[in-house]
């Protein structure tokens with residue numbers, strides 16, 4: 001929690017300082033009230049006092065109450081400003097940090113947990129600051145000041161108040177110790193509920209198609225019930241607090257008056273009056289002491305949960321991305337569109353075995369290099385290493401003669417047009433998806449990119465054409481349409497190097513062929529690295545790499561590999577007839 005406070009800005013610290021000043025004023029005004037009460041009781045019991053004198057004291061009391069209220073309102077205003085501004089910044093920081101994460105950090109935290117951390121967890125901290133700032137500062141000041149005011153009045157009353165405070169602290173401690181461990185569990189269970197809900201909603205079509213509503217509902221119920229049970233436990237534990245405090249408050253009033261009765265009885269004539277007035281004032285101060293502890297109990301309700309949340313937010317902010325950018329902004333002079341793998345071995349974090357072993361190849365400007373291999377042979381993993389979604393374990397990858405690890409993130413990514421295996425679209429329009437991240441959209445480029453990617457036909461047919469809405473993840477498009485828009489996005493970017501990770505799989509054979517021949521014409525000044533399952537897609541590539549269980553088992557053209565590589569032959573014969581292969 002304290003670490004998180006380092007993200008507060010100077011302006012917010014100034015607001016906090018103002019809040020503290022107003023809180024001190026508020027406490028001072030609150031504690032003035034019993035003094036006036038003392039005067040009123042003395043006046044009432046002193047023969048010859050005027051009603052006007054009593055009323056004057058009453059007016060002072062009223063002014064104190066109004067002043068205290070005004071101070072409380074100003075404090076709340078500052079606290080709300082600090083809380084809202086702070087959580088705005090925290091959300092921004094968490095989001096920025098998340099954007100810098102590589103796949104490794106994303107997998108470590110998990111997406112649902114990152115969502116909970118940037119929403120629910122930050123709200124907990126905001127709530128603590130908004131409501132807690134007043135209480136955290138006010139309670140100790142009030143307690144100390146009120147105790148100071150009552151000391152020396154009567155040891156019997158002080159002892160009774162001491163016993164009440166000790167009892168209160170004991171109750172608070174027990175409750176916090178019981179509830180605290182549950183707060184961490186609550187946040188983890190919220191992550192879990194988030195995960196189940198998210199998975200269910202994003203896979204809703206599969207859930208319907210497989211009549212798995214009951215199954216999913218059960219999963220949801222388990223997560224929901226677990227969270228509810230834990231929440232109920234902490235709430236019930238906390239619920240004991242307020243009645244206990246109420247009971248202690250009534251008890252201390254009773255004790256003060258009871259002790260007072262004995263003291264008055266034992267006192268002589270005029271002293272009786274002073275003791276009576278002192279008793280009224282003392283009980284009022286004692287109430288303030290208990291009130292201060294009651295406020296502290298609000299902190300005990302808010303703080304543990306907010307502390308857990310703060311720790312979870314801090315975990316994200318303190319996590320440094322494993323993949324750090326370098327300083328190079330350009331490749332070696334005279335080299336363009338060149339990708340070189342030198343003895344690359346790769347192991348996923350925490351995995352025992354290497355997924356890729358000793359891979360070496362070069363793709364030069366204008367070349368099309370294809371990668372084929374059975375499912376799970378490491379094709380996607382290999383191309384994911386080029387834009388540094390992961391870093392190589394051994395060996396090196398050079399782009400334009402410079403190790404990818406030495407480039408700045410922007411420099412490396414501006415060279416690469418990456419089309420992932422799963423077409424990723426964002427809610428927005430056709431235009432915002434194709435010209436992704438580009439604010440000065442060039443219509444001509446957009447049109448051309450859509451035409452090359454074989455997406456122009458269906459986009460033109462849409463009522464709003466380039467402005468046609470795309471829903472989240474492109475759910476209002478077919479699989480093939482989504483792939484075509486993702487391809488158009490890469491073409492619009494005009495990179496030096498295209499990486500297509502099985503990006504033609506949802507296209508029909510004809511579209512696949514037309515798209516590839518257009519690509520060859522239009523992007524002949526760029527390098528293409530194509531991962532594919534279909535021999536037809538890669539047959540014409542300048543070079544084909546055959547992967548088998550993470551090892552490069554063949555390199556060459558289609559014809560060469562048909563002569564030399566068993567694995568390639570096997571794939572080819574399983575997809576095409578001997579005649580098709582013979583006739584090209």
Ligand SMILES: Nc1ncnc2c1ncn2[C@@H]1O[C@H](COP(=O)(O)OP(=O)(O)OP(=O)(O)O)[C@@H](O)[C@H]1O
Pocket residue numbers: 348351355373374375376377378379380381382421502
């Ligand atoms: N994030 C990850 N963490 C750990 N292991 C992974 C991860 N992603 C993939 N793998 C493993 O790496 C291996 C290679 O996966 P990869 O996706 O590269 O294969 P592929 O050849 O592209 O397969 P496909 O043709 O089915 O897409 C698989 O065994 C897979 O289980």
